[in-house]
Amino acid sequence: MGMTRREFTQLLLTGGAIGWLGSVLYPVISFLRPPRVPEATVQAVKAGLESAFAVNTAQIVKFGRKPVILVREESGEFRAFSATCTHLECIVQYRGDLKQIWCACHNGLYDLKGRNVSGPPPRPLDEYAVNVIAGEILVSRMA
Amino acid sequence: MADARKGAPLAARRGGAPAGTARRAYGWLDDRFHITPLIDFMRHKRVPVHRHTVWYYMGGVALFLFMVQVASGILLVLYYKPDEANAFESVRFITTKVSFGWLVRSVHSWSANLMVLFVFIHMFSTFFTRAFRAPRELTWVTGFVLLCLVLGFGFTGYLLPWNELAFFATKVGTDIAGAVPLLGEPIKVLLRGGEDVTGATLTRFYAIHIALLPAIFTAILFAHLLFVQRQGMHEPEYVQRLEPARRKTIPFFPNFLLRDMLLWLLVLNVLLFLAVFFPWELGEKADAFASAPKGIRPEWYFMFMFQTLKLLPAHVLFVEGEVLGIVGFGLLGLAWLLVPFWEARRKPGGRVRPMTLVGVIGVLYIIAMTVWGYLV
Numbered sequence: 001m002g003m004t005r006r007e008f009t010q011l012l013l014t015g016g017a018i019g020w021l022g023s024v025l026y027p028v029i030s031f032l033r034p035p036r037v038p039e040a041t042v043q044a045v046k047a048g049l050e051s052a053f054a055v056n057t058a059q060i061v062k063f064g065r066k067p068v069i070l071v072r073e074e075s076g077e078f079r080a081f082s083a084t085c086t087h088l089e090c091i092v093q094y095r096g097d098l099k100q101i102w103c104a105c106h107n108g109l110y111d112l113k114g115r116n117v118s119g120p121p122p123r124p125l126d127e128y129a130v131n132v133i134a135g136e137i138l139v140s141r142m143a
Numbered sequence: 144m145a146d147a148r149k150g151a152p153l154a155a156r157r158g159g160a161p162a163g164t165a166r167r168a169y170g171w172l173d174d175r176f177h178i179t180p181l182i183d184f185m186r187h188k189r190v191p192v193h194r195h196t197v198w199y200y201m202g203g204v205a206l207f208l209f210m211v212q213v214a215s216g217i218l219l220v221l222y223y224k225p226d227e228a229n230a231f232e233s234v235r236f237i238t239t240k241v242s243f244g245w246l247v248r249s250v251h252s253w254s255a256n257l258m259v260l261f262v263f264i265h266m267f268s269t270f271f272t273r274a275f276r277a278p279r280e281l282t283w284v285t286g287f288v289l290l291c292l293v294l295g296f297g298f299t300g301y302l303l304p305w306n307e308l309a310f311f312a313t314k315v316g317t318d319i320a321g322a323v324p325l326l327g328e329p330i331k332v333l334l335r336g337g338e339d340v341t342g343a344t345l346t347r348f349y350a351i352h353i354a355l356l357p358a359i360f361t362a363i364l365f366a367h368l369l370f371v372q373r374q375g376m377h378e379p380e381y382v383q384r385l386e387p388a389r390r391k392t393i394p395f396f397p398n399f400l401l402r403d404m405l406l407w408l409l410v411l412n413v414l415l416f417l418a419v420f421f422p423w424e425l426g427e428k429a430d431a432f433a434s435a436p437k438g439i440r441p442e443w444y445f446m447f448m449f450q451t452l453k454l455l456p457a458h459v460l461f462v463e464g465e466v467l468g469i470v471g472f473g474l475l476g477l478a479w480l481l482v483p484f485w486e487a488r489r490k491p492g493g494r495v496r497p498m499t500l501v502g503v504i505g506v507l508y509i510i511a512m513t514v515w516g517y518l519v
Contacts, residue, residue, distance in 0.1 A: 088315040093434030104435040106453040122457045
């Protein structure tokens with residue numbers, strides 16, 4: 001073997017130092033990563049009575065831990081989209097004057113099909129299904 | 144060093160030494176810790192006097208405001224509760240029920256903003272007087288790291304009252320971190336303590352704000368001040384070219400230090416005026432299911448970046464505008480950090496100083512974007 005005692009000792013010490021550092025850092029970094037908390041998958045939520053929902057308005061509905069924006073168009077039809085802006089995750093709002101969905105943070109605009117039409121948002125909003133059953137509004141995931 | 148231990152303590156031998164108990168206490172300490180050489184060092188240290196001397200005081204003001212931050216922060220910690228259910232209410236309790244709570248909170252918020260302002264002024268004055276040049280490269284680098292830490296203090300502290308503005312600023316800010324290629328997503332989850340901004344984020348930001356950042360900041364500040372002490376104040380080029388007889392200086396101790404402290408007193412007065420007559424607002428409690436309110440904006444020192452991101456289109460070629468903006472700011476920050484190592488010098492006979500141009504463009508961009516951000 002072409003290794004001197006000094007080189008061997010250096011290798012041993014360097015390896016030991018790296019191993020020691022790893023054994024300290026690994027638990028610390030693992031501790032910092034938050035554990036995944038199991039969450040019940042929500043498929044549908046009730047969003048109130050159709051009769052109580054004025055046209056050309058919107059409201060934010062809790063869909064599990066996610067906000068969903070439910071809009072009633074002037075035609076009386078309902079539409080629901082993820083309320084999280086695809087730009088930087090602010091929660092969007094409905095602008096009755098523009099008949100569009102607007103993000104106040106960076107001035108992003110979406111039309112009533114959820115498409116990003118102006119400003120920085122790079123993608124459309126995810127759409128949710130809306131059904132009215134016996135006068136009650138039901139928002140559910142798209143099939 | 145050794146002569147300080149011979150015979151009577153140096154303070155006792157010096158004519159103007161403090162009298163009585165104070166003199167004995169000084170002598171007792173001096174015998175053990177050799178304080179006199181330190182005072183002699185300060186007495187012999189001299190600070191250049193020229194038409195740009197005023198900029199020497201900016202770092203000291205930032206340091207003073209940091210001390211105010213520490214003191215007022217310690218007081219706030221006594222009542223603040225860092226969890227989703229109680230954070231907002233505890234700040235309201237501080238401002239409405241605790242004696243002088245409104246003042247302490249307002250001083251903390253105002254001094255934070257003034258500190259950022261003075262750190263920026265200090266940085267740009269260092270840049271424009273070329274104080275970053277060899278042998279002071281590491282003073283610049285540690286200073287830049289301190290600026291980043293100050294912005295980190297601002298960002299984490301902003302969330303702690305758990306109000307609407309802070310909630311969305313944190314959502315946007317952490318999402319920006321998430322847009323960094325490759326490492327972004329794990330960093331975002333690490334900062335937020337989960338996928339979304341929740342009470343877990345608040346607790347983490349609190350820990351970062353009052354434990355992690357102060358520890359790192361103190362260590363780097365110590366290095367920064369040590370470098371300044373060892374190398375002395377930088378003199379602008381035109382002063383360096385003067386004959387030694389025409390270069391004016393004053394002693395650091397007591398002349399410069401007393402002027403420094405007089406300025407600190409003035410800044411303290413301004414701070415108290417602002418805190419008393421313009422108390423910091425608390426706003427509305429954060430609601431994770433409410434739309435971002437109209438007119439939402441970050442702290443003024445993030446405004447130029449916020450406004451830039453607002454103006455970028457959804458896509459630039461194949462890259463998302465947001466990613467382009469964040470990577471662009473990251474690269475500019477890196478270039479700024481490394482200024483001493485790539486500085487472009489004026490060509491012989493040239494009229495334009497390239498670095499002055501870079502600095503002026505940088506300052507004008509920041510000011511223009513900030514003003515625009517507040518106007519629209």
